[in-house]
Amino acid sequence: MPDAELAVTGRVFALRNIRIYFAKKGRLKFVSHLDMTRFMARIITKSKISIWYTEGFNQHIYMNFALPLSLGYEGLYEIMDFRLIDDNYSIEDCLESLKKVSPPDIEFLKIRENFAPMKEIAFAEYIMDFETLSDEAALKLSEFLKRESIICSKKGKKGKIREIDIAPKIKSFNIENNSLKLILTAGNENTLNPSLVLDAFFEACEIPQIFYTVKRTMVFNEKLEEFE
Amino acid sequence: MEIKELEKFLLSVQKPGRYSGGEINSVIKDKSKIDVRFAFCFPDTYEIGMSHLGMKILYSQFNQRDDIWCERVFAPWLDFEEVMRKNNIPLFALESRDPIKDFDFIGFTLQYEMSYTNMLNMLDLAGVPLRSADRKDLSPLVVAGGPCVCNPEPIADFVDLFFLGEGEEVDLEVIDLYKEYKKAGKSKLEFLIAASKIEGVYVPSLYDVSYNGDGSIKAVTPLHDAPKTIRKRIIKDMDKSYYPESFVVPFIEIVHDRAVQEIFRGCIRGCRFCQAGFIYRPVREKSVDTINRQAKCLCENTGYDEISLSSLSTSDYSGIEPLLNKLLEWTDDNHVSLALPSLRIDNFSDELLDKIKHIRKNGLTFAPEAGTQRLRDVINKNVTEEEILSTCKTAFLGGYTSVKLYFMLGLPTETDEDLKGIADLGQKIVNMYYDMPERPKGKSVSVSISVSTFVPKPFTPFQFEPQITEAEMRRRQEYLKSCITTKKISLSYHDSSTSFLEGAFARGDRRLCGVLENAYKNGCKFDSWTECFDLEKWLDAFEKSGLTAEYFANKEYSYDEILAWDHLDYAVSKNFLINENRKAKEAKTTQNCREKCAGCGASCYGEGVCFEKH
Ligand code: SF4
Numbered sequence: 001m002p003d004a005e006l007a008v009t010g011r012v013f014a015l016r017n018i019r020i021y022f023a024k025k026g027r028l029k030f031v032s033h034l035d036m037t038r039f040m041a042r043i044i045t046k047s048k049i050s051i052w053y054t055e056g057f058n059q060h061i062y063m064n065f066a067l068p069l070s071l072g073y074e075g076l077y078e079i080m081d082f083r084l085i086d087d088n089y090s091i092e093d094c095l096e097s098l099k100k101v102s103p104p105d106i107e108f109l110k111i112r113e114n115f116a117p118m119k120e121i122a123f124a125e126y127i128m129d130f131e132t133l134s135d136e137a138a139l140k141l142s143e144f145l146k147r148e149s150i151i152c153s154k155k156g157k158k159g160k161i162r163e164i165d166i167a168p169k170i171k172s173f174n175i176e177n178n179s180l181k182l183i184l185t186a187g188n189e190n191t192l193n194p195s196l197v198l199d200a201f202f203e204a205c206e207i208p209q210i211f212y213t214v215k216r217t218m219v220f221n222e223k224l225e226e227f228e
Numbered sequence: 229m230e231i232k233e234l235e236k237f238l239l240s241v242q243k244p245g246r247y248s249g250g251e252i253n254s255v256i257k258d259k260s261k262i263d264v265r266f267a268f269c270f271p272d273t274y275e276i277g278m279s280h281l282g283m284k285i286l287y288s289q290f291n292q293r294d295d296i297w298c299e300r301v302f303a304p305w306l307d308f309e310e311v312m313r314k315n316n317i318p319l320f321a322l323e324s325r326d327p328i329k330d331f332d333f334i335g336f337t338l339q340y341e342m343s344y345t346n347m348l349n350m351l352d353l354a355g356v357p358l359r360s361a362d363r364k365d366l367s368p369l370v371v372a373g374g375p376c377v378c379n380p381e382p383i384a385d386f387v388d389l390f391f392l393g394e395g396e397e398v399d400l401e402v403i404d405l406y407k408e409y410k411k412a413g414k415s416k417l418e419f420l421i422a423a424s425k426i427e428g429v430y431v432p433s434l435y436d437v438s439y440n441g442d443g444s445i446k447a448v449t450p451l452h453d454a455p456k457t458i459r460k461r462i463i464k465d466m467d468k469s470y471y472p473e474s475f476v477v478p479f480i481e482i483v484h485d486r487a488v489q490e491i492f493r494g495c496i497r498g499c500r501f502c503q504a505g506f507i508y509r510p511v512r513e514k515s516v517d518t519i520n521r522q523a524k525c526l527c528e529n530t531g532y533d534e535i536s537l538s539s540l541s542t543s544d545y546s547g548i549e550p551l552l553n554k555l556l557e558w559t560d561d562n563h564v565s566l567a568l569p570s571l572r573i574d575n576f577s578d579e580l581l582d583k584i585k586h587i588r589k590n591g592l593t594f595a596p597e598a599g600t601q602r603l604r605d606v607i608n609k610n611v612t613e614e615e616i617l618s619t620c621k622t623a624f625l626g627g628y629t630s631v632k633l634y635f636m637l638g639l640p641t642e643t644d645e646d647l648k649g650i651a652d653l654g655q656k657i658v659n660m661y662y663d664m665p666e667r668p669k670g671k672s673v674s675v676s677i678s679v680s681t682f683v684p685k686p687f688t689p690f691q692f693e694p695q696i697t698e699a700e701m702r703r704r705q706e707y708l709k710s711c712i713t714t715k716k717i718s719l720s721y722h723d724s725s726t727s728f729l730e731g732a733f734a735r736g737d738r739r740l741c742g743v744l745e746n747a748y749k750n751g752c753k754f755d756s757w758t759e760c761f762d763l764e765k766w767l768d769a770f771e772k773s774g775l776t777a778e779y780f781a782n783k784e785y786s787y788d789e790i791l792a793w794d795h796l797d798y799a800v801s802k803n804f805l806i807n808e809n810r811k812a813k814e815a816k817t818t819q820n821c822r823e824k825c826a827g828c829g830a831s832c833y834g835e836g837v838c839f840e841k842h
Contacts, residue, residue, distance in 0.1 A: 026231060026250060027231060027248040027249055027250030028250065028479075029235070030238055030244040030245045030248040030479070031248075031479040035245065035481070036479075038481070039252070039477075039479055041531070042252065042477055042530065042531030043252070043531060044531070045531035045532075046252075046528070046529065048528075053563060059563065072235075072239045101252075101531075103251065103252050103253075103254070104250070104256075105250050213235070
């Protein structure tokens with residue numbers, strides 16, 4: 001079959017799976033996950049990289065995000081997969097094109113063509129910065145996080161409230177100055193939202209809410225290696 | 229304010245993306261290199277304001293200049309306003325988060341009367357005195373433009389200076405003058421007097437209005453040598469006029485979340501109720517090449533995957549077929565979809581029809597506005613029953629099963645027969661559907677009728693006409709309802725109380741400034757939002773000023789009476805409007821600008837449709 005016809009029927013080109021790593025900071029923390037996908041689609045369109053669209057009636061840019069981030073959180077190691085239509089385009093050029101069209105609060109960090117499947121994500125690291133954390137509260141927090149079992153109620157998918165023990169999901173923690181570092185299980189329906197941990201703490205220890213901000217700083221695999 | 233300080237508050241409100249700024253293409257500048265800071269305010273929510281084309285044009289145009297930094301400001305929603313007031317956060321601009329009270333200009337675009345209280349609320353949140361007379365310094369200057377400004381008298385005490393007509397040129401002339409006067413250390417009054425000499429600038433404080441015993445206007449007297457009449461400005465050559473190469477692309481979803489390409493200004497038709505059809509005259513088109521180039525550029529710079537053509541009536545663009553052909557050359561390949569609002573496709577070639585058939589169907593809508601041919605002739609609405617029925621038929625054959633019809637209630641000379649005509653037209657469509665052997669099998673038809681209330685507006689032939697009273701409005705609504713006898717037809721109304729206030733403010737005079745301030749103090753804001761609108765508070769506001777809304781809304785003006793906006797010149801002459809009003813009463817139609825010039829006066833600019841060769 002002549003090439004032109006093949007092109008019309010689609011599928012002659014090889015698709016390249018690409019993973020991009022980025023930081024979502026500053027004002028972008030107020031952008032919800034849903035809005036973020038639309039935003040990314042626009043950045044990609046602006047950058048003119050030859051991206052692959054899904055086929056069928058409602059064609060859209062194929063994008064797959066690891067671990068959607070809650071509204072209000074910063075993410076310093078966010079991951080998104082998409083597909084390039086192979087045209088001998090170097091992925092470094094692709095990264096540069098994206099950087100060129102991005103507003104300041106998003107920073108594209110690196111791009112790869114070989115990477116682990118998303119299902120290998122096992123943990124995520126968060127840093128929570130408190131407005132103030134007294135020594136007394138810090139001590140209580142540390143004791144709280146060492147508990148064998150931390151029961152808290154969580155709204156299930158159908159709005160049902162169920163009790164879960166989150167202690168096994170807390171891999172490690174560290175309290176320093178006014179901040180708390182947490183490594184929590186993540187991915188494969190195991191994701192624990194760090195504010196759930198703090199909510200449980202404020203409630204259990206009867207401490208009034210302290211204002212804090214949340215940053216997700218890293219994503220790990222089962223061996224606690226940087227997930228790539 | 230630093231984002232760090234602000235975020236604590238933003239995390240406690242719904243939709244913080246409304247206030248965070250930092251969107252794609254938003255403009256950040258170095259303050260130290262700026263001479264003039266302009267806070268461009270839209271007195272409604274972010275989602276509505278960000279959808280407005282005029283703001284996008286001026287925002288980009290001002291920011292083209294190195295000495296100006298134009299930033300955006302929207303009305304904070306109730307939850308954030310509460311947070312702001314509780315924590316003494318002054319109204320700030322999205323780009324710099326600096327308080328707007330320190331800006332050189334605070335500019336409002338006024339698109340509808342029911343946003344006036346939001347303007348006052350925003351000034352108050354900014355910490356700026358509401359009344360022009362209480363702001364002694366040269367800056368901040370409170371300025372305003374937009375269609376409402378064709379009768380700015382109800383807000384004349386609050387605004388220092390109005391821009392009449394299209395802002396692209398006059399706004400910058402005023403900014404330049406301001407720069408000069410600021411440097412020379414001149415006073416506000418000195419500046420305003422000088423600004424009033426610029427064509428298109430109206431400084432209300434330089435006019436004294438006196439009244440007769442019956443409440444009518446006795447005279448409008450210019451002071452300090454201000455011009456007797458102020459003529460609106462227009463852009464003469466649309467191909468040379470500024471158009472943004474990019475839009476700020478919001479993070480959160482807004483009402484019209486797409487690229488918008490303007491194709492022409494004005495409207496050739498002259499429907500007698502329609503203010504836009506008169507105040508934007510004469511029609512001036514962009515060329516096919518300009519539109520195509522600008523549209524492509526916008527899509528590339530915004531990353532939008534949808535573009536919509538903007539004008540008052542897309543089908544009246546003289547080069548619509550070549551334009552669509554040109555656009556379709558690149559849109560599909562770039563995954564861009566084309567939105568064509570209000571497009572009549574009756575005379576398109578089959579080839580073009582075929583190309584656009586995959587364009588998302590927005591449903592079948594008509595705006596006959598009136599139920600009988602007689603009343604449609606009165607309002608000069610050039611749609612016939614045959615046209616509607618035949619278009620519906622074609623659409624039904626193509627698989628459509630629902631139609632939406634728009635009407636207006638309370639039009640001048642309207643009788644119960646005209647109302648019954650609305651129901652009858654709906655019934656005829658239903659009957660036709662069931663009489664069609666080829667109709668889509670097993671599906672029923674639905675006709676939805678949406679009725680808004682007629683509001684007489686300045687600079688239309690109906691500017692002299694009274695609005696019907698609220699009681700009469702309700703009676704007519706009930707009557708129309710009783711004429712509909714089938715479930716296949718559904719009927720919906722716009723809120724008539726807001727129409728009534730809209731009527732009062734559209735044609736009101738300066739005495740309404742006090743009413744507006746009272747209403748604002750009573751807590752009125754977001755009046756175009758049903759969940760916020762409170763008629764009681766408004767009626768109380770009128771009472772406190774010793775006035776009634778009825779006086780302004782339901783008043784009939786004689787042809788020789790001085791109208792509150794008579795000293796403003798929107799290029800359509802009062803004589804023309806009087807003549808059109810007389811013809812309306814005789815149910816005589818007027819041809820459109822391309823069929824035959826009606827001599828409205830707008831040819832005075834020496835450009836546009838008036839000089840096209842037909
Ligand atoms: S002068 Fe004539 S052609 Fe020009 S806008 Fe008026 S009616 Fe239309």
